[in-house]
Amino acid sequence: MAATVIDGKAFAGTVREKVAAHVERIKAEAGVTPGLAVVLVGEDPASQVYVRSKGKQTAEAGMNSFEHKLDADTSEADLLAVVDQLNNDPAVHGILVQLPLPDHLDSDLVINSIDPAKDVDGFHISNVGLLGTGQKSMVPCTPLGCLMMLRDHHGSLSGMNAVVIGRSNIVGKPMAQLLLNDSCTVTIAHSRTADLPGVVRQADIVVAAVGRPEMVPGDWIKPGATVIDVGINRLDAPEKGEGKTRLVGDVDYDSCAAVAGAITPVPGGVGPMTIACLLANTVTACCRANGLEEPEGLTA
Ligand code: NDP
Numbered sequence: 655m656a657a658t659v660i661d662g663k664a665f666a667g668t669v670r671e672k673v674a675a676h677v678e679r680i681k682a683e684a685g686v687t688p689g690l691a692v693v694l695v696g697e698d699p700a701s702q703v704y705v706r707s708k709g710k711q712t713a714e715a716g717m718n719s720f721e722h723k724l725d726a727d728t729s730e731a732d733l734l735a736v737v738d739q740l741n742n743d744p745a746v747h748g749i750l751v752q753l754p755l756p757d758h759l760d761s762d763l764v765i766n767s768i769d770p771a772k773d774v775d776g777f778h779i780s781n782v783g784l785l786g787t788g789q790k791s792m793v794p795c796t797p798l799g800c801l802m803m804l805r806d807h808h809g810s811l812s813g814m815n816a817v818v819i820g821r822s823n824i825v826g827k828p829m830a831q832l833l834l835n836d837s838c839t840v841t842i843a844h845s846r847t848a849d850l851p852g853v854v855r856q857a858d859i860v861v862a863a864v865g866r867p868e869m870v871p872g873d874w875i876k877p878g879a880t881v882i883d884v885g886i887n888r889l890d891a892p893e894k895g896e897g898k899t900r901l902v903g904d905v906d907y908d909s910c911a912a913v914a915g916a917i918t919p920v921p922g923g924v925g926p927m928t929i930a931c932l933l934a935n936t937v938t939a940c941c942r943a944n945g946l947e948e949p950e951g952l953t954a
Pocket of ligand 1: 796819820821822823824825826843844845846847850863864865866884885886887904924925928
């Protein structure tokens with residue numbers, strides 16, 4: 655039987671609607687408007703696209719959007735001063751410093767200078783620790799989006815075998831932690847994993863976050879398993895015209911969809927959920943800062 659396609663684009667639309675409804679409610683009831691500040695250093699084209707899209711969707715959800723664009727040669731001291739100013743601005747509830755930063759800037763230092771309560775990317779060491787100990791935290795957006803889709807599809811994840819391929823700090827590790835917190839039995843695989851196909855074949859849930867185009871073939875997938883493809887890889891597509899490209903994930907979609915019970919496509923799967931979860935984290939941060947009721951179903 656063909657796999658159910660988990661439509662991340664539609665699901666992200668539902669999340670954005672829930673965010674917008676909650677924003678409207680807290681504006682009316684408490685007179686508070688959530689605000690998200692995005693800091694972009696330099697002119698990386700992909701980052702510029704992300705930042706534009708984040709600003710647009712923030713405004714569409716009824717929130718305030720603040721953009722700080724800094725020159726590529728901005729000093730660390732100047733960047734830290736901007737973060738400090740945002741930490742102290744009561745109109746700003748979420749701060750996102752767009753990564754990657756130029757090489758002369760220490761990303762860990764900058765991220766850890768953000769007020770953890772405003773760290774809507776969930777990368778601050780305090781939030782990593784809170785998540786790791788099962789406490790209330792700000793949760794990284796991409797894994798949060800994956801978790802929401804899995805919960806929506808399965809209901810409870812308790813007792814399921816999950817394999818996360820990739821151990822990055824921004825996707826693999828927090829994803830594994832979230833699945834563990836939802837009582838999955840979790841294996842984290844990486845480039846040194848022995849018998850990766852055999853490990854993946856044990857999984858009821860496979861999350862691929864590797865950065866290698868179409869690396870996971872269908873014959874690694876246990877029949878009926880749920881496959882969440884985090885990968886975003888751009889390949890040349892001469893069949894679409896000269897200089898054209900196409901996006902593919904980290905799993906070979908056609909062969910995996912033939913075996914899996916459910917699968918996320920690329921594009922249109924995990925990608926749209928990431929910004930939706932950023933908006934969700936911003937409204938959550940705003941509610942926590944003001945002692946207001948948090949939106950339901952938008953946090954881990
Ligand atoms: P990283 O490069 O930081 O991490 C990749 C991980 O994959 C590493 O842990 C690495 O292992 C592992 N890996 C690499 N090669 C293999 C292999 N042959 N077998 C098994 N494991 C392997 O990537 P990210 O986590 O940042 O991103 C992963 C993917 O997700 C990328 O395609 C990225 O574009 C995408 N992404 C998508 C987002 C979205 O919004 N949808 C957001 C963020 C990322 P090791 O540690 O041993 O080197």
